Amino acid sequence: MNPALKTWAGFGGAAVLLFAVAPAALSDFRLNLLAKFLCLAMVAVGIGFAWGRGGMLVLGQGVFFGLGGYLMAMHMKLADAGPGGVPDFMLLYGNGVLPGWWEPMRSPVVTVLAILVLPAALALVLGYAVFRRRVRGAYFAILSQALAAAFALLLIGQQTVTGGTNGLNGFRSFFGYDLADPLNKQTLYYICAGVLLAMVAGVRLLMNSRYGELLVAVRDQENRVRFLGYDPALIKAGAYALAACFAAVGGALFTPVAGIISPADVGVVPSISLLIGVAIGGRATLLGPVIGSIAVSWAETGLSERFPSIWTYFLGGLFIVVVAFLPNGLASLTFRRRPSPATGKQTQPATSVDLPATSGGHP
Amino acid sequence: MTEDIHVEALENVLTEPAAAFKHDYLEIRDLKVVFDGFVAVDGVDLTVTSGDLRFLIGPNGAGKTTLVDAVTGLAPAAGSVRFGGVELLGRSSHRIARSGVGRTFQTASVFEELTVLQNLDIAAGAGRKLRTLLRRRTSVPTEVEAALETIGLGKVAHLPAGVLAHGQKQWLEIGMLLVQNAHVLLLDEPVAGMSQAEREQTGLLLQRIGQQRTVVVVEHDMEFMRTYASSVTVMHQGKVLAEGSVSEVTEDERVIEVYLGSRSHGRGTAVIENGETK
Ligand SMILES: Nc1ncnc2c1ncn2[C@@H]1O[C@H](COP(=O)(O)OP(=O)(O)O)[C@@H](O)[C@H]1O
Ligand SMILES: [Mg+2]
Numbered sequence: 001m002n003p004a005l006k007t008w009a010g011f012g013g014a015a016v017l018l019f020a021v022a023p024a025a026l027s028d029f030r031l032n033l034l035a036k037f038l039c040l041a042m043v044a045v046g047i048g049f050a051w052g053r054g055g056m057l058v059l060g061q062g063v064f065f066g067l068g069g070y071l072m073a074m075h076m077k078l079a080d081a082g083p084g085g086v087p088d089f090m091l092l093y094g095n096g097v098l099p100g101w102w103e104p105m106r107s108p109v110v111t112v113l114a115i116l117v118l119p120a121a122l123a124l125v126l127g128y129a130v131f132r133r134r135v136r137g138a139y140f141a142i143l144s145q146a147l148a149a150a151f152a153l154l155l156i157g158q159q160t161v162t163g164g165t166n167g168l169n170g171f172r173s174f175f176g177y178d179l180a181d182p183l184n185k186q187t188l189y190y191i192c193a194g195v196l197l198a199m200v201a202g203v204r205l206l207m208n209s210r211y212g213e214l215l216v217a218v219r220d221q222e223n224r225v226r227f228l229g230y231d232p233a234l235i236k237a238g239a240y241a242l243a244a245c246f247a248a249v250g251g252a253l254f255t256p257v258a259g260i261i262s263p264a265d266v267g268v269v270p271s272i273s274l275l276i277g278v279a280i281g282g283r284a285t286l287l288g289p290v291i292g293s294i295a296v297s298w299a300e301t302g303l304s305e306r307f308p309s310i311w312t313y314f315l316g317g318l319f320i321v322v323v324a325f326l327p328n329g330l331a332s333l334t335f336r337r338r339p340s341p342a343t344g345k346q347t348q349p350a351t352s353v354d355l356p357a358t359s360g361g362h363p
Numbered sequence: 364m365t366e367d368i369h370v371e372a373l374e375n376v377l378t379e380p381a382a383a384f385k386h387d388y389l390e391i392r393d394l395k396v397v398f399d400g401f402v403a404v405d406g407v408d409l410t411v412t413s414g415d416l417r418f419l420i421g422p423n424g425a426g427k428t429t430l431v432d433a434v435t436g437l438a439p440a441a442g443s444v445r446f447g448g449v450e451l452l453g454r455s456s457h458r459i460a461r462s463g464v465g466r467t468f469q470t471a472s473v474f475e476e477l478t479v480l481q482n483l484d485i486a487a488g489a490g491r492k493l494r495t496l497l498r499r500r501t502s503v504p505t506e507v508e509a510a511l512e513t514i515g516l517g518k519v520a521h522l523p524a525g526v527l528a529h530g531q532k533q534w535l536e537i538g539m540l541l542v543q544n545a546h547v548l549l550l551d552e553p554v555a556g557m558s559q560a561e562r563e564q565t566g567l568l569l570q571r572i573g574q575q576r577t578v579v580v581v582e583h584d585m586e587f588m589r590t591y592a593s594s595v596t597v598m599h600q601g602k603v604l605a606e607g608s609v610s611e612v613t614e615d616e617r618v619i620e621v622y623l624g625s626r627s628h629g630r631g632t633a634v635i636e637n638g639e640t641k
Contacts, residue, residue: 205499206497208499209496209497209498209499210484210485210488210491210495210496210497210498210499210500211496211497213477213481213484213485214485214488214496216474216476216477217474217477217481217482217485220474220475220476221472221473221474223437223456223468223472224468224472224473224474225485226456226457226460227435227456227457227460227465227466228457228460228465228485228486228489228539228543229457229460229461229489229490229543230457230489231455231457232457
């Protein structure tokens with residue numbers, strides 16, 4: 001089948017599953033759970049683009065997920081508190097005075113803009129500074145992870161303004177809609193499904209754009225791109241910013257769906273498990289990251305409830321097996337391309353996680 | 364399967380009038396590159412004008428690649444490198460490239476996963492606006508089309524560059540320099556590993572490009588140099604040993620000594636001897 005046709009067939013299939021099958025087949029509780037997974041899958045779409053196409057091992061996406069989630073939570077807390085009101089937890093732990101930087105989040109418009117712009121802008125600036133110094137591969141991965149750890153610590157330390165370890169929770173409404181109403185919860189699910197599909201479609205268009213080609217060129221031969229007159233740092237920072245934006249939107253929708261955002265959702269462990277989903281699904285494919293991430297979330301919910309102690313080991317083990325034996329993820333099993341007669345080899349990158357560290361070096 | 368180079372098609376790639384490049388020159392003064400105390404390039408002066416096909420030769424380790432690295436911002440250097448009245452040293456590599464200096468690498472470094480066409484399209488596009496970048500390519504830019512014909516890769520335009528034969532990859536590299544519209548072309552051993560027929564075609568193409576642009580070819584092979592060079596600079600141990608026409612250089616005592624004194628680098632030695640006894 002022609003690859004474009006195949007992609008859109010997969011896309012159509014996903015739309016039918018998400019919009020028709022799932023709402024009919026799942027209970028309200030399960031559907032809400034799926035909505036949560038879809039939010040995490042949004043982060044995965046961004047990781048798939050930045051890592052699979054751009055070669056950036058983004059291990060700290062929890063930061064941007066958290067930024068989006070907390071921005072949304074701030075707005076919801078303020079909306080619940082009413083005009084001029086102060087969120088309940090501040091009265092409980094603090095002196096009951098609203099910090100100035102909370103104030104803008106009273107406005108729903110400002111909140112949405114902040115979610116779309118702030119994390120992306122932060123990633124752009126940070127990414128450009130880091131990539132310009134030619135920080136790559138494992139070093140970049142460690143740096144991004146340190147950022148996630150620091151962010152989680154910061155949130156925990158500032159209990160009076162961030163809710164500390166408990167995070168922000170107990171929301172009653174989402175842009176004026178009562179969250180206790182199952183119908184509104186269902187609408188929230190449809191929003192998540194729609195946003196996720198839009199992201200996948202957007203990434204698909206970007207992959208086929210000239211920018212998408214350029215990003216692959218930077219991944220494989222950074223220096224060569226540089227000597228053609230492009231600034232590779234800017235090209236990479238752009239993809240990193242897009243991934244950050246997707247993560248922030250995922251976090252912003254996760255907050256009303258899950259009813260809570262806390263440091264446990266933004267630190268090192270969630271950042272890694274997001275990446276593992278992508279690795280398992282196949283980072284360079286279009287739908288692989290989505291499927292992998294939903295599968296990991298699903299398994300986590302099922303297994304970690306029954307065997308909380310072995311879940312992390314299981315996940316780690318699966319990650320190693322996939323990276324060692326299926327560098328293109330499980331997607332390479334089901335969608336394996338027959339080696340085309342002209343090339344005699346697969347066109348997907350057949351390298352493991354350390355690919356970014358070794359590529360684009362001094363020729 | 365392999366097509367030949369079509370030098371005539373070059374007219375359609377280098378469309379700007381030759382007069383625009385007439386006064387181009389690359390001026391290197393007192394260039395010095397030191398790696399951890401080891402002086403790889405030691406006070407090199409070099410001036411190359413457009414219309415010249417300059418060969419830069421010298422035994423292995425003479426510092427030829429390092430010189431190209433320094434000019435293109437890859438190796439930290441002291442001294443001065445000027446092109447078009449602009450100082451290049453201290454600029455970042457991509458800005459040097461934008462000032463018109465293009466280079467190839469000793470080992471072909473094309474984008475193996477991308478098609479030949481995509482490789483050329485990227486090379487042609489450093490000036491594109493974000494809006495253009497975010498869209499897909501709907502047609503083949505004319506200079507890319509012409510470059511495909513020039514370098515004889517029209518029939519394989521849609522194959523991944525990784526599957527090309529070695530010589531074809533080198534040609535693709537040259538094609539990328541052409542569509543990049545480099546005014547100064549620095550080619551590091553462009554014919555290494557090519558067949559005799561491919562060398563001849565490449566030599567003719569470079570000669571033709573050299574008539575208009577400022578071209579420096581780093582080369583090992585004395586015979587290739589003898590046939591196509593219009594002028595030669597010989598480097599040895601980081602310094603310029605001799606400079607001049609092909610005959611001046613091949614008759615230079617010190618050059619002969621450098622090449623004879625290192626018989627292990629057989630190729631160069633043998634050819635010089637042939638020249639001497641012709
Ligand atoms: N990055 C580097 N670090 C240390 N030494 C280097 C480096 N690059 C080149 N050299 C040394 O500089 C000398 C010149 O190398 P090079 O320019 O590659 O020679 P050529 O291209 O003429 O064969 C060699 O002795 C080489 O070992
Ligand atoms: Mg060399």
